[in-house]
Each structure stands twice: as structure tokens, then as C-alpha cells.
Amino acid sequence: MDFINLSVENVFRYDMRRFLVNTVKVLVVFSTRALLWVYSLILNVSSFNAAWKKPQTLPKIKFEFYNRSAEELRDLLISRQITSRQIVEAYINRVKEVDVILNSVVENRFEGALKDAEEVDNLIAKTDDVKMLFGVQPLLGIPFTVKENLAVKGMKHSSSRTRVPTKKAESDAGAVERLRRFGGIPLLVSNAPELCLNMETVSKKNGRTLNPYDTTRTTGGSSGGEAALLGAGASVIGLGSDIAGSIRFPSMFCGVFGHKPTPGYVSVEGHIPYSKDPMFDYYFTVGPMAKRAADLKLLFKLLVPEEKQHNLRLEEKVNVSNLKVYYMFGEGGGTYTQRPPNDRVQKALQTAVEYLESNFHCKCQLVRLPYLVDSITYNGALFTMNGFENVYQRSEDPDDWNFLSMLYMIIKKLTFTTDANFGAMLWAPMKYFTKLTVNLSNPDIFTQITESRKQFSEMLGDNAVFLYPTFPVEALLHNDIPNYFFDMSYASVFNVLGVPATQVPIKVPGSLPVGIQVVAAPDQDRLCFAVASALEETCGGWVPPVEVLHFPH
Secondary structure (H helix, E strand, C coil), rough: HHHHHHHHHHHHHHHHHHHHHHHHHHHHHHHHHHHHHHHHHHHHHHHHCCCCCCCCCCCCCCCCCCCCHHHHHHHHHHHCCHHHHHHHHHHHHHHHHHHHHHHHHHHHHHHHHHHHHHHHHHHHHCCHHHHHHHHCCCCCCCEEEECCCCCCCECCCCCCCCCCCCCECCCCCCCHHHHHHHCEEEEEEEECHHHHHHCCEEECEEEEEEEECCEEEEEECCHHHHHHHHHHHCCCEEEEEEEECCCHHHHCCCCCCCEECCCCCCCCEEEEECCCCCCHHHHCEEEEEECCCHHHHHHHHHHHHHCHHHHHHCCCCCCHCCCCCCCEECCCCCCCCCCCCCCHHHHHHHHHHHHHHHHCCCCCEEEEHHCCCCHHHHHHHHHCCCCCCCCCCCCCCCCCCCCCHHHHHHHHCCCCCCCCCCCCCCCCHHHHHHHHHHCCCCCCCCHHHHHHHHHHHHHHCCCCCEEEEEECCCCCCCCCCHHHHHHHHHHHHHHHHCCHHHEEEECCCHHHEEEEEEEEECHHHHHHHHHHHHHHHHHHHCCCCCCCCCCCC
């Protein structure tokens, strides 16, 4: 009898704990939504006459190879049909045309890039076996752009921080160094919000970056400068970083491809912010962005050290017809955190499924995965990291802050007496909320995540992918992003699970780009690339935001 009473008591305690956790979640979510709505309203009122509220049209694209992939440009260089200087010059001119409108560039190295291109052309001119030359340096003479958070030697490297003055990078970040080693020519560093902590690319230091498809709308964040340049046809390939969708959101909003790799393969050295927390390298990744799907695989292979490439099997040919395809349209009914995808986003996902079924005869299955339904709990794991630079710290120690210093900064933000970025301000409150819910939860959040990652990986194996919306709506109007804060879970859940995910633009009627994520099990990045290329051939791909001048052949 005592045993029965004890069991009933334990069940009652567990149910009460679960009730408390859910109650706290609901209260926090709805109170946060209310505060974010008020903040968004204040932002819109305060910027009523802002210049970016007047739509501007980008200049027409005026060079013939605007849609060539890096691989195709490489072939033109090998056959001596084009020079590196011609490529670099064309992209410099395009950047100059669009950046006066988009504000996507923090600092350029145009003169240095032209000198690099001339050196490449001289090398090609005096080399007999050019194919062998490009076999060693596959990116030789190809320009690339870099998110300013990644160090490019001699260029600004501050992550738009308001707490410290802007400095110049003394050396290249690990990822940048690898692309240079393989012949790539860095062209510029692009805009990002403070400490990457915003879903919109805007900061006091570097201003607001505008969407090339509609300048009254956001590029997303935090790799918004890169996405805007690519979407505008002003970059061949780019480097971004992703901790909660920071590559994938902007890539969707600007109509291009972006890949969040399996963690641990691409160097994160030389990135601001950085953390010594052991989970940082797991949640955070540096990854490729491009107008063409093929360039994602090319860049990823060059970014991964040779000794780590074995498990990725990047050289294996993937037969898309043999792949199983699972898909979901979001958390579904009953959730209080995530908006359902709108009609165009649903259409994009449905279109991708139909094309994979009809063109490649893939077996596609609609699923409902319970561990993707309670995304707010999983996303909380991102805020458990320590040693992450923030706007609240009182010294060089990132963990030197407390509740009072947090409250002080929030009051300053609400009274417009600090330049700290809105997204960066959410870091500390979310840490407190996460700590509260994690302490109440049983089993704890990390046990759930580990089990969910295992289940997800076992479901996909090495011959299946999972399709999921990148974001529930198209690019938002500027300053509306706070109202969609919790919808970052569409992408951030895959950071928490530690799996690769590729944003793929899908063509559906309408003027703004939409896209979906192609997700695979850990180490199966090649499946993401294969499906992205298959969708590009049939129903997806980059569509220029403006008219392209026709050239005689």
C-alpha cells in the first residue's frame, strides 16, 4: 500500500512539474510576444520617414556570366575564354551599382582583388598545363565575399559591436585562409547585426541592409549582407555563419542557396563572437552561400580539412531516385510558439515533394515528429552556453553580468539610450528563461535532445532526407522581425540537433523568394547537396531580382 501511495505521489509530482513548466512557457511566450509587438511598433513609428521605406529598383545586370557558377567560371578560365581580371572587375562594378541602394558592404578590397586577379592571369599565361594548376587550386582567380564576422586580413572585423571600437583583422579566419589557399580572391566583408544576434541585418555601426527583391523588406539575419549581394547578382560565392538559422533565413529571403554543415568540420577560428563553451562548436557553424547549388558542395569540400573528409563521402555519386524523402509543414496544430507556413511556403514544400516524386520517383512520406513540435524547449539549449560575448558584460569576461546589469541595459534600450542591437538584448533574458525551464524539466533538455538526435539520425540513415520550411513567410517588412522571434525555431532546431541543412529557393508564383530546407543525418551533407541540385534543375534556383541585359553570342 505504501508503494502504491509513493507511486501516486511521484506521478503527481511529475505532473505538477510538467504543468509548471508548460505554464511558465506559455506565460513567457505570450508576454514576450506582447513586448516584442510593442517594440516593433515603436521602431516603426520612430522610423516613419526612413529612406528605406521608399521602394528602390536595382540597376539591370549588365555582364554575361552573372549566373555562372564558380565551377563554370573555372572552366572558362582553364579554356582561356575569360580572365580573372574580367571576372573580378565585373563583380566589383556590380557591387558598386547595388551597394548604394542595399548597404551590404562594410569594407571592400577592390584594389587588392584586382592585383590578385592580375597575378592569377599572369600565372595562367605562363603555365602549359592549366588543368593541373586548377586541380591544385580549384578556386584560382574566383572572387568570393565574406561575412564581416569572419576575419579577412587587413579588413574591418568587429561584428558591429557597440561595446568596443572597430579593429582590423591581423590574420585570416580559418575558413577564409582555406579559400585563399585554393586560389580564391576575397572581394569584401559584408554587413551583419551586432554579435550575429538578430534576425534582421541592421546595426548602429553599419546601418541597415536592404532586400534586393524589395528594398522595403529585410534580408534576414545574421548573414544578411552576404545574402543581399548574392541575391542581387553581386557575388559568385560567399561565406556566412549559422547559430540559429543565420545562413538559411537570409538565403531564403534573398532567393539563394545556403548550407549549415554538420558541426565540427569547418573551422570557426577567427569568428566574432566566439565562445570556449564546449557546445559552441556543436551549435555554431561556418558555411557556404551561393547562387548555384553546385557551389555549395565545391566550397564545403574546400573548407573541410583533408583528414576529416573521409566520413563525408563527398566523392560518392548520389542517386536521388534511391533516396527516401520525409517532410513536415511545421509544428502543426496545438503549438503556441510557431506560426504555420503561409500558402506560398506550403506551396514551395509541396512543389518540391511533387517534383521529387514525379521526376526522380522518390518515395515521399508526410510525418509528424514529436521532437520537432516542442521547439521552444529545444531552442533553449542555445542559450545555455557560457562565455558568449554579449552587450551586458561589464568587463572582458563574457560571463561578468547579472540580473541587475541586465535590467539596467533593458531600461536603457527601452528609453533609446543605448545603441546595442535589439537581437543582442534578448540574449540575457532568454538565458534566464532557459535556466528556469531547464531546472524545472525532468528529464532535462539535454537528455531529450540526445535521444531526439538519435531517433532523427536513425530515421534518415544514409539514404534519406527531410524537407521542412525555412521560415513560415517571405521576407518581412523592416522592423517586423521582432514579431516572428519564435519562428526562428524552423531553422534553429537543426542547430540543436547537430544535423546538416540546406536552404533551397523554390519557384512559386509571386514576387518574393521562398524556400525550403533539405535536412540530412550527421555527416550526410552530400545528400543535401544532391537534392538541392535536383530541385534547382526542376523547380528551384536563383531568379534575378531585375532584368538581365541580353548579350549576342
